[in-house]
Amino acid sequence: MFPFAKERDYFPILQEQVMLSSCSQSALSRQVEEAIHSYVDTLRYTGMDWMRWMAEVEEAKTQFAKLINAEPEEIAVLSCVSECASSIASAFDFAGKRNQIVTTEMDFPSVGHVWLAQEKKGAQVKFIPSQESVIPLAYYDQFVNEQTLITSIPHVSYYNGFKQDLTKIAEIVHQKGSYLFVDAYQSAGSVAIDVKAMDVDFLATGMQKYMLGIPGIAFLYVKKEVAEKLEPAVTGWFGRTNPFAFDIRCLDYAAGARRFETGTPPMINGYAANAALRLLHEVGVERIEAYLSDLSETAVMYAGERGLTVVSPVEKSQKASNTAIYIPQASKAEALLKERNVIVSARNDVIRIAPHYYNTKAEVKTAIDALAEVAAHLQEA
Secondary structure, three states, X not given: OOOOHHHHOOOHHHHOOEEOEOOOOOOOOHHHHHHHHHHHHHHHHOXXXXXXXXXXXXXXXXXXXXXXXXXXXXXXXXXXXXXXXXXXXXXXXXXXXXXXXXXXXOOOHHHHHHXXXXXXXXXXXXXXXXXXXXXXXXXXXXXXXXXXXXXXXEOEOOOOOEEOOHHHHHHHHHHOOOEEEEEOOOOEOOEOOOXXXXXXXXXXXXXXXXXXXXXXXXXXXXXXXXXXXXXXXOOOHHHOOOHHHOOOOOOOOOOHHHHHOOOOOOHHHHHHHHHHHHHXXXXXXXXXXXXXXXXHHHHHHHHHHOOOOEOOOXXXXXXXXXXXXXXXXXXXXXXXXXXXXXXXEEEOOEEEEEOOOOOOHHHHHHHHHHHHHHHHHHHHO
């Protein structure tokens, strides 16, 4: 039986459309919508309620810290994962012997662009290639060395849902003396994350995908032992010890991860994030991950039955919720499916079927049936 019937009712769009685009944007819940209206009400009726706004953002921090087993002081609020990576990169000096950045060909392009931008500061950037849509664990031992300052990886690939073992990778790169930066945008909310057990140094994610929120806000985890050693050049007034001192001549750094914050937090997004994170805690990410593993297996098997080519990993332990199906005209296929009230997400030459806990097996099969018909139509055209 479908285990989330009550929770499915939180998402009105599901009454009209099949929404399987959580790798890009999840469905909007009533709770998140109400939180957004709550912020708008403060503007309408009080004009400004600064302390209440900040309290909402701080509570969202606390909720996110709980989600990944961190402490609230290890969390910074920024606008997007690219800004998180830029803030971290700005705190490093690449003038010494340890001046290498190792990233992967599976990182989201904007994260790779952040690291490439550090070449102007003397950084040497190396890319770990993929092999048959995955990155063998041995590649980290091969590419990361005593010159590597930071290793950047996606927890889950945005392209095909390939999921990596953070604990094993952290062990390898730390043995080489490298920090580990994790982009968790495609995993947080759908895969259980424990930054302490996994021994991650930096982790960044936004709210709009599996975290059930909206664009415009991201959370950056910085291990407290690491944070105190770094002073980011990308900064702002909330990165100060006392932002309200308004001392233009004093550049100090707040304790913990807050030193990586910049300007005024996105308040409306903080309201939405707080509501979304409460939803995730209500259901439990462990339950969500187990259910999505089942939906993922259904998607792979049924796509094969319909004659479609799956480019996601076959090994269950290496695959998250996203099932990537090869379609040469993926963007066109996405538009045609939307006309049928099926919302999926195209990337390059794949259509990504990315369910969340509110989706059913029937919806996954409906989307794949529609995709098979659209693919046949595009091939004939």
